[in-house]
Amino acid sequence: MIKTDDASAEEVSTTITLTIDGREIETRDGATVLEAALASGIIIPTLCHDPDLRPYGACRLCVVEIEGMRGLVPSCTTLAREGMIIQTNTANVKKSRRITMELIVANHPADCLTCAKNQDCRLQHFASYLGVDQEHCDRLRKSTQVLPVDRRHPAFDFDPNKCILCAKCVRACHEVTCAAVIDLSYRGYDAKISTFGDKSWIEANCRSCGDCVDRCPTGALAPKNEMKGDRSVKTVCPYCGVGCSLYLGIRDNQIVNIKGDKKSPVNKGGLCVKGRFGFDFVKHPERLTRPLIRKKDVGRDVKIDRSNYRDFFREATWEEALELVADNLAACKEKEGPDSIGVLSSAKFTNEENYVVQKFARAVIGTNNIDHCARL
């Protein structure tokens, strides 16, 4: 859904040929130099590039040399042309990248070990990839302003001290979510990410989709309650009928993080607030864990609620509970006929479960009194 270059994105058919680091490469007409390189496995470090977002040219890490062009050129905002000859690893390029990276690192808090994005951070990744000179950094290090961390959103925090102003979050909010809640405000040294009028994100009508958090290359935007999983399982969001595909990060039999499935033809990696932050109901203490049987003489009109229901129900084994259900259903069918029994299935259930429930109603009970709340 995201378009890089409107007309050209449509016509995938035309390709052009160019040379990167001595390798001849074919790419789609309309691709940027960076896209052409990445597509053929040539690594160019970048912090502000995202295939779903429009090129922005903020981090200056992706500079290359192109024959016939003066100086260093940002590869993310330069369109690839037929016959271009590109170098991504000259001495000049390397030097420029290192200085750029050292400037970023020098201004960045060094609390990696306690940061929520540790090991999942693009800045960390490319800093170690490029190598950063400690002495240089110390020399460059200014007395960084210590700005307050915004913790007002229930699902994520914003630490402006860790922000590298790559504007991925802003572009995500404008181009993907289209909510346009956040923006780059002020200029120069005071530049920062904020909502209109510096209100809290919620007050600024943030939709809490977490797209900005997901794309932030540093710990500036970080989810509050995530942990690293030791395995991940692809599944489908259980909330609405869009059916977004996602990955659950799992450890110790718990869901500890959630990622949208970027390859899904349904949601292309996106999730809404429910799919991204709404799965903690799974481990809610009120989950039913054992069959329950209503105590004798508790009438159906007794007012029972979530706080007192244990007084009116007792725990039972599956054996006992199923026996009771089977006996009662069988007796009712025997005495009043199968159509005196009704079965309600669920639009929250899987196909397989719905199939089994309707088969149960029809084949076992013998009634077509089977419905679900589709209409509601």
Place this chain on the structure above:
Amino acid sequence: MTNSISDFDKADLLFVIGSNTTECHPIIGRFIRQAVKFKETKLIVADPRNIELARVADIHLRHKPGTDVALINAMMNVIIKENLQDQEFIDKRTEGYDELVKTVNNYDTERATEITGVPQDEINAAARLFAEADSAIVTYSMGITQHITGTDNVKSLANIVMLTGNIGREGTGLSPLRGQNNVQGACDMGALPNVYPGYQNVDNSEIQKKFESAWGCKLSAKPGLTTTMMTDAMHEGRIKAMFVVGENPLMSEPHLNHARKAMERLAFLVVQDIFPTETSLMADVILPAAVFAEKDGTYTNTERRIQKLRKAIDPPAEAKSDWEIINMLAERLGHTFGFKSTAEIMDEIASLTPSYGGISHNRLDTGGLQWPCPNRDHPGTPFLHKDLFTRGKGKFHAVEYKSPAESTSEEFPLILTTGRMLEHWHTGSMSRRSDVLDALQPNGMIDIHPDDALKLGITDGDIVAVSSARGRIKTRAHITDKASPGVAYMAFHWSEAPANILTNPALDPFAKIPEYKVSAVKAELLVMDKERQDNQ
């Protein structure tokens, strides 16, 4: 839907009616917004409320709730009068056009304005914009179906889509957005009183024979009762026992007080669920079930895409997957299903359901498949009705406007419509138990337009008593111009203030869907309401 989610990107025009897409189907909502923002796709929104999409629309038709047929008929009136219809499509692919013309002739914009409250020039402009688009998609949701005229509303939309030839091609079609995650699948699987899986009629003797021989037992040819009809049958003592799996009808049914009394009369009630809910706490036996992350299986989304769910964690203590529970119960009642996995269940589904004939779990590992998928080599079907409609030629169903079952009165001067909000879902049994979602949206409220608020002496944040002929609840007033004058709005997620105490159980005669979207109510300050009750 007849098309795919990816089609929203390919249409020249989107017509969204009765769907608050950005809150109820947020990811489709964002695709619509992306198309409007970056593709210059035109957008028409018809909704009584000033919803988010309305604010980025080219035209926002703010019609009165329940007047959809009149609005669409008037748009078709303009299209035909100005000769903007797709005559080639009409001649080749449809029938019943003459009757349609006759009926919509009676809906000139003047009359429509009277009924719908939408100015004439807006109806004209919307009709022209719609007809002039090369490819258009009509998207709707419960705002169209939850009316006594729900079936008529859908027919009207089908009419305007066929009139302009907007079906069977990429970037066109009729897109109902299904509410719950697997409504589509529940219907496909025959969790309906009149059809077996794949919409095969229970009263067709050949179909009956097919299922009888597959399942090895006699089956009933008598169509059963729908949810709302079951409630009446419980009330009248015709239904004595209920088996409710994973639903909470005591939050989702209209006129909850009636539904509760009906359930009280049951001789036996079993509920299978994940939490103690309003419904399960009335049961004789509650069986603990597993949640999505604890089981395997498939869901079918709103674009008919069958996707695989994978077990990620174990259920707590002794909770079990719903299919395992039913399996055990069937066995006790003398009928062994013998399923050992959900993959095996899908194989049986495929063998009996033509549109799922080519589905098996091992084909679903990437991206899923869209039905119809009749055999193992079939790639699935992104859009329906390419060359032929299911019944051959598409039939225009001329429909007349009928007013909603309930209208305002001196006593109940406001119309109430109900729906969902972004942060919560359905009866709230899952989303209200998520810390983040509950922190974002902890309170239910009623949206009231500033003009009405002024008349009623209500200010933002006041606690109000809202009542209809059926019941009364307390909630907080939210004064906003998102509501239209005379039309208030509530989400139905809140057990503290269940909107469905108020709603009207009047049904659409065909689809049996209650008219959730139009109830006559009054709202007054709680203190005033108290005082009056004390004086009575």
